[in-house]
Amino acid sequence: MKTKILFLSCLMLIIYSCTDFLGYDESSTYSEDQVFTVYSRSTQMATNVYSYMKSDFGSVGSAMRAAGCDEAEYVWPASDVHTFYNGTWSQMNTVDDVWAQNYKGIRAANLFLEKGVGQTFEENKYQSGYDKAMLKYNNLQYEVRFLRALFYFELIKRYGGVPLVTKVLTEEEANSVSRDAYDKVSEFIVNECDTAAKYLPKFYDATYDLETGRVTRMTALALKARVLLYGASKLHNNPVVTEKWVVAAKAAKTLIDSASIYKINSLIAYDKIPNNIALPELIFARREANSGTFESLNYPIGFVGGNTGTCPTQNLVDAYEMKKSGATFDGGAFNWNDPTMTANPYANRDPRLAFTVALNNTKWAYDEIVEAWEGGNSGLPKSGATKTGYYLKKYVDKNVSFKPSGTTSSRHVWVMFRYAEVLLNYAEALNEAYPSPNYKDATFTLSAVEAINLIRKRSGVALIAIPATINTVDFRAKVRNERMVELAFEDHRFWDIRRWMIGPETVAIKRTKIIKDPVSGLFTYTTYATTDRVWDDKMYYFPIALTEIYKNRNLQQNPGWE
Numbered sequence: 001m002k003t004k005i006l007f008l009s010c011l012m013l014i015i016y017s018c019t020d021f022l023g024y025d026e027s028s029t030y031s032e033d034q035v036f037t038v039y040s041r042s043t044q045m046a047t048n049v050y051s052y053m054k055s056d057f058g059s060v061g062s063a064m065r066a067a068g069c070d071e072a073e074y075v076w077p078a079s080d081v082h083t084f085y086n087g088t089w090s091q092m093n094t095v096d097d098v099w100a101q102n103y104k105g106i107r108a109a110n111l112f113l114e115k116g117v118g119q120t121f122e123e124n125k126y127q128s129g130y131d132k133a134m135l136k137y138n139n140l141q142y143e144v145r146f147l148r149a150l151f152y153f154e155l156i157k158r159y160g161g162v163p164l165v166t167k168v169l170t171e172e173e174a175n176s177v178s179r180d181a182y183d184k185v186s187e188f189i190v191n192e193c194d195t196a197a198k199y200l201p202k203f204y205d206a207t208y209d210l211e212t213g214r215v216t217r218m219t220a221l222a223l224k225a226r227v228l229l230y231g232a233s234k235l236h237n238n239p240v241v242t243e244k245w246v247v248a249a250k251a252a253k254t255l256i257d258s259a260s261i262y263k264i265n266s267l268i269a270y271d272k273i274p275n276n277i278a279l280p281e282l283i284f285a286r287r288e289a290n291s292g293t294f295e296s297l298n299y300p301i302g303f304v305g306g307n308t309g310t311c312p313t314q315n316l317v318d319a320y321e322m323k324k325s326g327a328t329f330d331g332g333a334f335n336w337n338d339p340t341m342t343a344n345p346y347a348n349r350d351p352r353l354a355f356t357v358a359l360n361n362t363k364w365a366y367d368e369i370v371e372a373w374e375g376g377n378s379g380l381p382k383s384g385a386t387k388t389g390y391y392l393k394k395y396v397d398k399n400v401s402f403k404p405s406g407t408t409s410s411r412h413v414w415v416m417f418r419y420a421e422v423l424l425n426y427a428e429a430l431n432e433a434y435p436s437p438n439y440k441d442a443t444f445t446l447s448a449v450e451a452i453n454l455i456r457k458r459s460g461v462a463l464i465a466i467p468a469t470i471n472t473v474d475f476r477a478k479v480r481n482e483r484m485v486e487l488a489f490e491d492h493r494f495w496d497i498r499r500w501m502i503g504p505e506t507v508a509i510k511r512t513k514i515i516k517d518p519v520s521g522l523f524t525y526t527t528y529a530t531t532d533r534v535w536d537d538k539m540y541y542f543p544i545a546l547t548e549i550y551k552n553r554n555l556q557q558n559p560g561w562e
Contacts, residue, residue, distance in 0.1 A: 066491070069084075146220050235501050
């Protein structure tokens, strides 16, 4: 008897306009022949692979992964996210363990690539629209190959080298595979991206029925650029092979040179980035169903329906530079020892700060004031109040209401790739590849300094340009700071810390104590650092769960986690 296949539901998101090819099917059980010889079922097997993609709207014990590094703190002590740094992380007590999930996605991809590719559905041949249907169907193999590559990237950035499996395995075979080297898996991902990019369309136009949410050519190129950047970084490139940085820069430059063709080079106002499926610089995103869950997890305590959750740290807030304002400030870093700045520490700052962080004494959801000061409606010592002095704003939709008079929800869109990241990848790689951040030649016609300044002058931000006189070391610091700010809460900082190998520098978490004078109404801000987080260099990689080791004795545990 043929093996029975559970035809999984692909509960993906329907967007506002056009046709979304990611729909919902009832679960049914079919044989292989019944699935892969029927167009609709075989197509659904391919689109189901998309369902293994994940967002980070509170993916680690209701916290964002940002709370596992110096980007944020999670208020509630029971969350798994604290395992990252409280000394309890081990092969028996894992966190953010995606090993099994991603291999399920890889198996689903391998199954379609083995059984679905090459099907011609002869019984449909004389039906109207057959040629278009087959064009769309034949495109699926390249979408699936990209997704498989993406799942492998999710694995290697956590675990390093992993078993590279490109066919459907029996249970016995799966439990006997060995780990392949990081570079081998990384090279596989890059090659898959190259192949997919050759065949994937630039856009899903009328030829593809204007379907949305699908992998495009630029999606494959964006993943390639990111993978090569990671591979060139210290964690995976020590001793340094400079050519890896050159190759990474070239990969990013390929997208930059085609940005106008792909229509992704418009860097609009920063507050328009979250939850915006029409974002001009968007390359690829995962869309979530309408919900208010993320808001309930992150609205300040004291707000209707708010429970507090992922709270930005002072570390992050300090990364936002001063914005030029007449003769008062001339840009540069914020300085807590300068009374002209500390009198109102959130004035004249990089505008991205106010778009990312809900600041004390500013209006937020329900048009109410965020009272983060001690004794305030959202301040200590109230249970659940932020310890850092800040609340999360980015991705949180202030229009969601939990009032008894009428609750509302909203569509959330998790950005996976956008153009600003490509520019930052390029700037970092080019700076590391050549002796000057102003280096240009026939291939690299845009210098690293020019690339980062494109981001800094985005609409509504307009920061002072980084000068051409900057040296490589100082520019490296600028790039890292710019990534922390521009890509805040987009799941980059946690991984940047690891690939740069700067873990010990990030364990001191800064908080701000806010006191309001009851007479004058003025605020006093006092910053201090915690010392309770721990770091061990073994944390640059995740431990493989002991349950996986027990199932497969050929798996070798990461160093330090034995």
